[in-house]
Structure formats: structure tokens, C-alpha cells
Amino acid sequence: MKRLILIAMTAAGLGAQMRPVETAYVDVDLPSEAAGGGTLAVRLLYEEGARPLLRGGAPVVIEVPGGFDVGTLQPALDAGFSGFVYVRFLFPGGRQPGRASGGVYDTRGPASVMALRDVALYASGRLRDRNGKTIGEALPFPVLTNNVGLLGLSFGGNASTIVLAKYGALLTGVRYFVGWENPTNGQIATGEPGPGGTVTCPGNGRPVSRDLTNPFFVAYGAAALRFDYSKVRWDGARLFFDGNANGRVDTVPVDGGCEGTDVNRDGRIAENEDFPVNGIMANGVRYFSPQLTEAGARVVTAWPANVANPGQAEAFWAEREAVRFYDGVRSDLEVMLLASVRDHVQTSPGHHHIRQAFEGFHRNGIWVKINPLRESLAELQPVLGTRTDIPETEPNTAANWLRPESFAYPENVPDSLAWAAGTREMARRAARME
Ligand SMILES: [Ca+2]
Numbered sequence: 001m002k003r004l005i006l007i008a009m010t011a012a013g014l015g016a017q018m019r020p021v022e023t024a025y026v027d028v029d030l031p032s033e034a035a036g037g038g039t040l041a042v043r044l045l046y047e048e049g050a051r052p053l054l055r056g057g058a059p060v061v062i063e064v065p066g067g068f069d070v071g072t073l074q075p076a077l078d079a080g081f082s083g084f085v086y087v088r089f090l091f092p093g094g095r096q097p098g099r100a101s102g103g104v105y106d107t108r109g110p111a112s113v114m115a116l117r118d119v120a121l122y123a124s125g126r127l128r129d130r131n132g133k134t135i136g137e138a139l140p141f142p143v144l145t146n147n148v149g150l151l152g153l154s155f156g157g158n159a160s161t162i163v164l165a166k167y168g169a170l171l172t173g174v175r176y177f178v179g180w181e182n183p184t185n186g187q188i189a190t191g192e193p194g195p196g197g198t199v200t201c202p203g204n205g206r207p208v209s210r211d212l213t214n215p216f217f218v219a220y221g222a223a224a225l226r227f228d229y230s231k232v233r234w235d236g237a238r239l240f241f242d243g244n245a246n247g248r249v250d251t252v253p254v255d256g257g258c259e260g261t262d263v264n265r266d267g268r269i270a271e272n273e274d275f276p277v278n279g280i281m282a283n284g285v286r287y288f289s290p291q292l293t294e295a296g297a298r299v300v301t302a303w304p305a306n307v308a309n310p311g312q313a314e315a316f317w318a319e320r321e322a323v324r325f326y327d328g329v330r331s332d333l334e335v336m337l338l339a340s341v342r343d344h345v346q347t348s349p350g351h352h353h354i355r356q357a358f359e360g361f362h363r364n365g366i367w368v369k370i371n372p373l374r375e376s377l378a379e380l381q382p383v384l385g386t387r388t389d390i391p392e393t394e395p396n397t398a399a400n401w402l403r404p405e406s407f408a409y410p411e412n413v414p415d416s417l418a419w420a421a422g423t424r425e426m427a428r429r430a431a432r433m434e
């Protein structure tokens, strides 16, 4: 067992919490079919000396990280997770100094999902580490292996949903899923509804504006959003909605040394301006959503080899879109969806991704609620208990999606506080249903 003194710092904002957490951890190597005959790097974090959250022991929560990368073992345990075993792991092919997971990284594809399955089986006491120990034997306090949750952050919500659909029958120790602002399909994950409008940037190519949306968005759909794809063209490097129909992406210099398509600089992309989509990179290939790829393929004469063609895009997203998997999730699982008024990425009004997830779980009879109770937040930060701008929502009840302040928490509630408050609430619900 190792000890670290780490400062848990949540997002900036009013009431951001900062308190030192004496984080201890145990590193284990977990044999897995997903690791190419090797093992997965897993880290079990907990607050040294903390009272377990529940009578009988510490529940387990597995963080399924956001982004498109291999994950990390590194960040400290956040104070709100005191009393849990908090599990981090590296997806197959992931490495960091001193630790590695075997296998080849597949950008959250089938091998990544299989790895998550095995981490969840280990968390449930159903697999042993390389030294033959269960999770309970690896830790110096009782572990509740029948109270395991998945905390899917951003893009990590897709692998979380998919593992529960593909392997839910095995994962009986997993009782709940907490999903924070998960981009639920390829369109949303690649920013088709917005943000957008940025073509090139000197840094990492991220859009600089948080406010731009796609003027060619037409309507919400449970599995796919509708856009006016007749506008789509290819400029030799990217697909784009060609608002002024001149066949090229028209840009002007915008903030941060970037080139963007808000050519009259009025802070929005109008229907006579262009909306570029950058897609995501996986193993040297650029992927757009299946729908945008189809639209592009209708107008591109010579499809570039380093851009996924319609068949490749469909195969890629078929293994990575949560929207395709809700119907396979066990109906006794419980879900909490976390959403703030302004999403950490998405800009399009309607919180389409939260709505797709809510509807997907709800139509399958799965208990689903948006955001923790105010009292759960206040337990971690008492000043929040008196706030009237933190909405309370009813489980299994659709939100007024165009009025985010009616269901989403304000921006000055730190996201990490919501992660912890939501996870605590769900672990306690699972314990009460024993
Ligand atoms: Ca144009």
C-alpha cells in the first residue's frame, strides 16, 4: 500500500472545495483477455483512515474516463469519494511511468469495453489479480463487492453503457451507472451540433468559442439528430456544411490565432456561413459520424484513405455509440445522469445527449434520474443546501429539455462535487435495496 498527500481541487467557481485528502492506493495487475495475454494496470484509491460510506464496508466505484485516450491512474482521490474504493485503470495498450496495460489500444472499442468488463468483475470480487487476490484481499478494510458503480465521465459514458449492455448478465455486482455529460452518439461526440466554427488553431485545434452552434441542425432524434446534410461538402481536409454554397470553407482570423467561420464576427454561425466538423482521430484515421460520412460520400469523388469511409465509420460507431445499446441494459440497473446548465462541451440548446440517455434508459424500464438531490450536494458542501437555483428533479420524469435551469445544476456547482454527490446517492440506494 502506498500513501500520497494530495490536494483535491475541484473546478474553479463559487464554493469550489479544496481540502487535502490523504489518498492511499493499492496497485494491482489484472489478467484480462483484453490485455493480449498480459494484464491491465488497475489502481484502487481510498482515503486513508476514512470511515466506509456504508455499514459493512466501502462500496466500489470505477471511473470510466472521458476523452478518447487510454485513461490515467494519476489524479488524486476527490474528497467527496471518502469512504469508497475508487478504481482507475488504463485501457489496453495504455502506459504511464511504471505501469502499463497489455494489448493494443482501440480507442474505446471492443477491447476497451472488454477490459472494463474485467475491471468490473474484479471490483465485484469475481476475478483475481495476478497474485491470486480478490479486491477484498487486496485492501485493509471490508469491501462491498455487491455495491459497484460505474462513473462514466463524458465520452466514458459510452463504454460504460456498452459494457452494461454486452456483459450485464455477468456484472451482477454492478448496481448503478452515473453518467456525466456523456456524448451519446457519433454526431454529438464529434461536435456536429456544436461547438464548431473553428477550422484551425495554433494549439490543439479545439474550438475557441463555447457558444457556436450548427445552423443546419434540424431536429432531435432518439438515436440520431437530424441535420440538413444536403449542405455538406469536402474541402480536402474536412467535411463542412457549406452555408454560402461556394464549395470552400470561408474563414476569418478569430480569437487565439485561430481561423473560424463566423465571418461577420457576430458570435454565431448563420445559415450563410459555413460550419466545419473536425471529427476525431483514431489510429491515424479521421472519423466523422456515420450520418455525416454518408452525406460526405455522396459528394466526394475521391475519398481519402486516412478518413473513414461510410462502412468504416458505421463499424467504428457501432461499437462506440451509447444510443445503440440502451435496449440491452439490465432493467434492474439504476442510472443517474449528471448535467449542468452549460455542458462542458456541447452548445446546442436542448441537451440532446442527456435527453437521448434519459429516454434510452427510461423506455427500457430502468430507474433514471437527472442529477443528485440538493441534500446530497449539501452533504459535501453545506452552503449548497440553501440555494434555490439548484433544481430538484423527479426520477423517471422527462425534463423540460429547452429549460436547462429547470433540471441542470448551475455552473458554480463544481462538476466533481456532482460526481461525488451523485455516486454517493446511488451507492446508498443500492445498499437500501439489499
Ligand atoms: Ca463556403
Ligand SMILES: [Ca+2]
Residues within 6 Å of the ligand: 261, 262, 263, 264, 265, 266, 267, 268, 269, 270, 273
Ligand atoms: Ca456570424
